Amino acid sequence: xxxxxxxxxxxxxxxxxxVVFTLLILLLTxxxxxxxxxxxxxxxxxxxxxxxxxxxxxxKRNYYTQLIQNVENLDxxxxxxxxxxxxxxxxxLILDRALYQINKSMLEQIRIFxxxxxxxxxxxxxxxxxxxxxxxSLTLMSYNxxxxxxxxxxxxxxxxxxxxxxxxxxxxxxxxxxDYLIKPVNLDQIIxxxxxxxxxxxxxxxxxxxxxxxxxxxxxxxxWLEFILxxxxxxxxxxxxxxxxxxxxTTINVEEAKTILTxxxxxxxxxxxxxxxxxxxxxxxxxxxxSSSSTGMGLYISKSLCDKLGHSIYVESKKGQYTRISIxxxxxxxxxxxx
Amino acid sequence: xxxxxxxxxxxxxxxELQALLKGAAYDAIILTDFLDPxxxxxxxxxxxxxxxxxxxxxxxxxxxxxxxxxxxxxxxxVTSCNSETDEVLxxxxxxxxxxxxxxxxxxxxxxxxxIFKRMDHSxxxxxxxxxxxxxxxxxxxxxxxxxxxxxxEMIIFSYLLNNQNRIVExxxxxxxxxxxxxxxxxxxxxxxxxxxxSKLKELGxxxxxxxxxxxxYILS
Numbered sequence: 001x002x003x004x005x006x007x008x009x010x011x012x013x014x015x016x017x018x019v020v021f022t023l024l025i026l027l028l029t030x031x032x033x034x035x036x037x038x039x040x041x042x043x044x045x046x047x048x049x050x051x052x053x054x055x056x057x058x059x060k061r062n063y064y065t066q067l068i069q070n071v072e073n074l075d076x077x078x079x080x081x082x083x084x085x086x087x088x089x090x091x092x093l094i095l096d097r098a099l100y101q102i103n104k105s106m107l108e109q110i111r112i113f114x115x116x117x118x119x120x121x122x123x124x125x126x127x128x129x130x131x132x133x134x135x136x137s138l139t140l141m142s143y144n145x146x147x148x149x150x151x152x153x154x155x156x157x158x159x160x161x162x163x164x165x166x167x168x169x170x171x172x173x174x175x176x177x178x179d180y181l182i183k184p185v186n187l188d189q190i191i192x193x194x195x196x197x198x199x200x201x202x203x204x205x206x207x208x209x210x211x212x213x214x215x216x217x218x219x220x221x222x223x224w225l226e227f228i229l230x231x232x233x234x235x236x237x238x239x240x241x242x243x244x245x246x247x248x249x250t251t252i253n254v255e256e257a258k259t260i261l262t263x264x265x266x267x268x269x270x271x272x273x274x275x276x277x278x279x280x281x282x283x284x285x286x287x288x289x290x291s292s293s294s295t296g297m298g299l300y301i302s303k304s305l306c307d308k309l310g311h312s313i314y315v316e317s318k319k320g321q322y323t324r325i326s327i328x329x330x331x332x333x334x335x336x337x338x339x
Numbered sequence: 340x341x342x343x344x345x346x347x348x349x350x351x352x353x354x355e356l357q358a359l360l361k362g363a364a365y366d367a368i369i370l371t372d373f374l375d376p377x378x379x380x381x382x383x384x385x386x387x388x389x390x391x392x393x394x395x396x397x398x399x400x401x402x403x404x405x406x407x408x409x410x411x412x413x414x415x416x417v418t419s420c421n422s423e424t425d426e427v428l429x430x431x432x433x434x435x436x437x438x439x440x441x442x443x444x445x446x447x448x449x450x451x452x453x454i455f456k457r458m459d460h461s462x463x464x465x466x467x468x469x470x471x472x473x474x475x476x477x478x479x480x481x482x483x484x485x486x487x488x489x490x491x492e493m494i495i496f497s498y499l500l501n502n503q504n505r506i507v508e509x510x511x512x513x514x515x516x517x518x519x520x521x522x523x524x525x526x527x528x529x530x531x532x533x534x535x536x537s538k539l540k541e542l543g544x545x546x547x548x549x550x551x552x553x554x555x556y557i558l559s
Binding site: 128129132133134135136137139140141143144157161168179180181183188191192195196197199202203208209210211213221222223224 | 349351352355356358359362393419420421422423424426427440441442443444445446513514517518520522524525
């Protein structure tokens, strides 16, 4: 709080003071008061006025300066009231009271929304459990009654399943309070279960899947990693090139501080200008626009899951040649759990 | 015949699951009394239980704990809850395996077979007709000769052995191979089977693996 600004604000009182002061001087002069008396009177009068101003200024200055500073410095400025002493002057008390009420009603409003989001999330999770029952039933039926259904039915079922998973993990990635559990996970197991899920797509598209057993463990949530890997491999299948030796390959590199899982394909690749944006929400890029079934959500969700788990994920690619997506796991389990 | 109890409240899944298990030569029983699952288990005395988590009256995890306090029958949790927490919890209550819906039916059968195999404390050496099979060492032999099988050939042969006298689909063999980290393609499977056949022939077992066109193979 600046004194000059304060004075500007008090301009009206200053003008009244000048007018009253001039009138008084004129009055005193017209009564032929001695000049010494007028000077003494003026000094007392001016001192009185200034003291009044200064006392008022200092009473307010402490409170407002702190208010302004704390609002600027706090990263959650709505908590500012908690950092201030109660003001000792009337205006301040009004402000304090009003801020308190505003805060409270805002928090109530946020709580309502939080509850709504929470309930919605619960409902979606429950719905996902429900929808999985008929999907399971249908899958079993198509295996049991091969005469009624063929590979195409299973393909469509697999698509339904994968969209359901995407919704589930989207909900989880947006509101992950306690949905994940980090423990040592064998990468071979995760790779095998993702590979098995996509086995028939590899065959149908004549893609060779290359992966060696490594017996490497990383600290992660197995279910989340399986989803992430599933998204990456789905993309590799979707954007493969129809060439003779089309492949998808996983490799694992164990370094001192980190373990890197790389998924490489020799598919259509990603245009250079699209690479920095492939993890953005709803981004489909050149490749996505060319195929109708791209939602731009898979990699976005994967990236936010990786962020939550403390893994980094990055992509290297050359249009028309290859795409390599790598996930880096830190080998220090304590580091991983900090989030 | 191994008896498998299905604890699952969706009727359609129950029936399909029963059909699937019967097709794989298991005796499948469906739990009907959800009020007293433990009594029912005692009555039918199953060799394995497939247990869902979301079931009426008592949650599957509770049922699991209750069963475990009296009985060590193998239990596979089959559920639509796919969070790591649920899985770890189930294992800590004593589940033997955890499979999430929707699952690949062949994988379910593989997991069931794996548990029965683990329980079967029989020796590493299995015999078939006049030959003996040592799975660990990867060899098959009779009195005169012994032949080394590759890992893939052994996976195929032991799967056929475990499912003798029924038609094994190519798809099942493939699933089993991929489940064992052998990511081979359709041609490679054909090659592996014909190599396995010729190795069996060397031991005097020509034409023991019959092809059922369009379906799969059967080890007679």
